[in-house]
Amino acid sequence: MLGLEVRGLSKRFGGLTVAEDIDFDLRPGDRKALIGPNGAGKSTFSNLVTGIIAPSSGTIRFDGSDIRSCNEAQRVKLGIAKTFQITNLFRELTVRENLRLPILERKGKGYRFFKRANSDTRIEAEVSALLEQFALAALADTKVADLAYGQQRLIELALTLALKPRVLILDEPAAGVPSSETHLIIDALERLPADLAVLIIEHDMDLVFRLASQIVVLVQGRILTEGTPAEIAANERVRELYLGGSHD
Template sequence: MSRPALEARGLMKQFGALLATDSVSFALQPGARQALIGPNGAGKTTLINLLTGVIKPTEGHVVLNGQDVTAVSASERVRLGLSRTFQINQLFPHLTPIESLGLAISERNRSGADFWRVAGTRAAIVAEIEDLITRFGLEADMDVPTHRLAYGKQRLLEIALALATRPRVLLLDEPAAGVPEEERQDILAALAALPAEVAILLIEHDMDLVFTFATRISVLVAGRLLTEGDPETIAKDERVRAVYLGEDGHG
């Protein structure tokens, strides 16, 4: 078996007397479609922040593609192939999708705000922008300021921006949160079309989305990893049904 794309090894985070994450270990395999679920207060956000370098663990290690990145900054982890979206989108409200993607791609190429003046790479960057715009169904909105986009389109743009970093591992933090029902199919279609080689960890409360997307599910409860398995196994696990899915959950 190839080495994991991302590993948590005994991750623990303590905030004073509060133990938010308690010795969590799991592995995300290359190309994985894995979900992380758990009730409110389970420690999911803390775990994602540990994995991405937003906060440092009290104990434990984060390993990205075989490299220990525990002491590596969040921005450097992006350059090493780890990207994420946020529960509340993190977009540039007055930039259009084209401008936002151009900035993200040029930052990846270390040309930053010089994007519009980098003649030698501009054609390749423009082609990449066009591909992402088309892939995420943003053609009709590509010149619209982000703050004027429908919320579902904003979520699609955020996923496109994460993909613009060319990640090997992508963490999606509740991509369907707040999206109206009529726009949710666009989110589902975008997730289904993500590159097969990218390992994806989906953090989500929507069980329909989780069971549609994931081939493996990790369950976090009170900061500890309760269990892992395929969707059928998780749906039938009485402990999971009791603490999260409820007796009327998927079965």
């Protein structure tokens, strides 16, 4: 099967089980959201899929191949990438310089000591395309440190897309973004390539219901239910556990 296939995935830390018997599929073009209350295990699940931590049991397959032995960097090269809740940018570099770095790394040109970093016209064309895609062209030569937080989140998303992933995991893409800037994130996510498989882990339910075609609800490390936004909104158990209470 093309895409990501998880079966029976579990993770235990001593006597504590944080993920239990999770089955999950993410195929090209999917727009799925993973929601759940505090401590549900959402970040743990994403860390298992991306290779940040190893599962206690279960399988993770990508395009039919078992990838459990692959570390995080190897999974990125296969096409599985993740953004994080906190931005991790080079604040003293410009937007353009930040975007150039993952492209150089992807093409194996990150350590060219005797060539100018901007000497490759194909790489510069790719940088320019990303700047346009994320409405950052006017800020291209501005230091990241001088930008609003919502704009920095856009840059992080553009950086991740520069790796050319086939599976994109967004860990709270709107975290810390003022409500007046949330539309920047939503607009950028709506412009993602149609064939990209996207998993959104998010507490902003307006964003989730606007972007996701399927929603998976995780509670205490187990999948409670999965369905369309309308089905999830109408599910009384979900409303009791999550939508009507606190969320992470």
